Amino acid sequence: MAKKNKQELEGYELLKNQETEEDLVVNLSLRPKGLADFVGQKKIVENLKISIEAARKRNEPLEHIFFSGPPGLGKTTLAHIIAHEVNSKITCTSGPAVDRAGDLIGVLTNLEEKDILFIDEIHRLSKNVEEFMYPAMENFQIDFMIDKGPYAKTINFNIKPFTFIGATTRAGLLTAPLRTRFGMFFHLEFYEPEDLVKIIKRSASILGVPLDIEGAAEIARRSRGTPRIANRLLRRVRDFAEVKGDGSINQDTADKALRMHGVDDKGLNGLDRKILETIIKTYKGGPVGIDSLAATLNEEKDIVTDVVEPYLLKIGFLKRSPRGRQVTEEALKHFDLKLKSDHQKELF
Numbered sequence: 001m002a003k004k005n006k007q008e009l010e011g012y013e014l015l016k017n018q019e020t021e022e023d024l025v026v027n028l029s030l031r032p033k034g035l036a037d038f039v040g041q042k043k044i045v046e047n048l049k050i051s052i053e054a055a056r057k058r059n060e061p062l063e064h065i066f067f068s069g070p071p072g073l074g075k076t077t078l079a080h081i082i083a084h085e086v087n088s089k090i091t092c093t094s095g096p097a098v099d100r101a102g103d104l105i106g107v108l109t110n111l112e113e114k115d116i117l118f119i120d121e122i123h124r125l126s127k128n129v130e131e132f133m134y135p136a137m138e139n140f141q142i143d144f145m146i147d148k149g150p151y152a153k154t155i156n157f158n159i160k161p162f163t164f165i166g167a168t169t170r171a172g173l174l175t176a177p178l179r180t181r182f183g184m185f186f187h188l189e190f191y192e193p194e195d196l197v198k199i200i201k202r203s204a205s206i207l208g209v210p211l212d213i214e215g216a217a218e219i220a221r222r223s224r225g226t227p228r229i230a231n232r233l234l235r236r237v238r239d240f241a242e243v244k245g246d247g248s249i250n251q252d253t254a255d256k257a258l259r260m261h262g263v264d265d266k267g268l269n270g271l272d273r274k275i276l277e278t279i280i281k282t283y284k285g286g287p288v289g290i291d292s293l294a295a296t297l298n299e300e301k302d303i304v305t306d307v308v309e310p311y312l313l314k315i316g317f318l319k320r321s322p323r324g325r326q327v328t329e330e331a332l333k334h335f336d337l338k339l340k341s342d343h344q345k346e347l348f
Contacts, residue, residue: 031077032081033081034081034084035048035052039227040199040227041186041191044078051063052085052086060161061161062086063183065163065183066184066185066186071226071228072226072227072228073189073190079092079118079167082116082163082165083116086114086163090116092118092120093107095121098129100126100128100129101144104132105142108162111159111160113160114163117164118165119167121167121169122166122167122178123174130178133178136159140162141157141159142157190314192225193220196220199227199231201213201216204238204249207238211249215249219234219237222263222265233258233263234249237257267315272311272312275297276318276331276335285326285332286327287326288325289324293325
């Protein structure tokens with residue numbers, strides 16, 4: 001079993017999938033501007049092209065759109081692309097940032113016709129704000145209550161027809177009334193390696209980094225099927241190549257750089273290994289409940305469920321059941337371990 005060390009902790013921070021200020025700045029420069037430049041998610045892109053063209057012919061705003069899927073797959077990027085395609089302004093915020101219904105009044109009343117309001121992590125909207133959005137989405141009208149008791153009265157604001165785009169990593173937490181008010185639903189899947197290679201080559205070209213196809217493939221293989229992570233790994237490999245090499249990236253350079261950051265050939269990082277270690281050693285391979293696992297790891301439950309689990313499930317290292325999380329034979333093979341198959345499972 002791999003030991004926890006500084007490299008693994010670096011890999012953990014590298015792949016936590018939370019954007020830093022540097023990520024935000026660089027990702028803006030790497031973000032595709034139109035659907036023609038967007039790589040992957042072919043069915044979604046094709047459906048969006050048809051919907052955008054149909055709305056353009058009818059001279060109407062797009063229907064409200066809902067994106068779901070693990071972080072880093074392009075939900076925010078697609079929202080900006082849609083705004084570009086329909087030649088409209090986009091206003092962005094997130095569920096936790098909107099505390100009160102009144103916070104949205106200024107935003108909604110300032111929207112022009114066909115403008116786009118994008119709210120990320122929409123499942124974290126408060127109930128009051130969510131209910132406030134219902135008439136805005138359905139009738140392009142907002143109702144605001146002022147005063148209380150016998151002096152209470154409702155003020156109605158008519159707003160211009162707009163498109164609401166909501167995104168979330170936890171689609172199951174979206175309430176039924178809000179869900180039914182969206183016209184289009186798209187779930188983003190993890191990317192195939194060949195699509196990630198295209199994304200990495202495009203990003204390398206923009207960043208001015210010499211990169212061969214083998215180097216791009218090596219980075220893609222360890223990017224967890226996620227473009228955001230692929231671009232982040234590319235920047236770390238670029239740093240390594242400039243300091244330890246001649247500035248160009250090939251397979252050997254990518255391998256050495258990523259191993260230095262604790263990212264193995266399956267794309268696993270320190271946190272992945274920590275979780276699998278805990279299930280195998282502490283809980284004899286599982287099953288173990290998510291609350292118990294998060295408490296043992298001293299990690300936030302959302303980090304485990306939203307960031308780590310989707311990839312481990314995808315590659316078949318983890319499985320979920322009503323009783324909890326359990327490692328698979330594939331995970332044990334990866335760490336060269338076995339579990340005794342008797343009534344009391346033991347590690348040896």
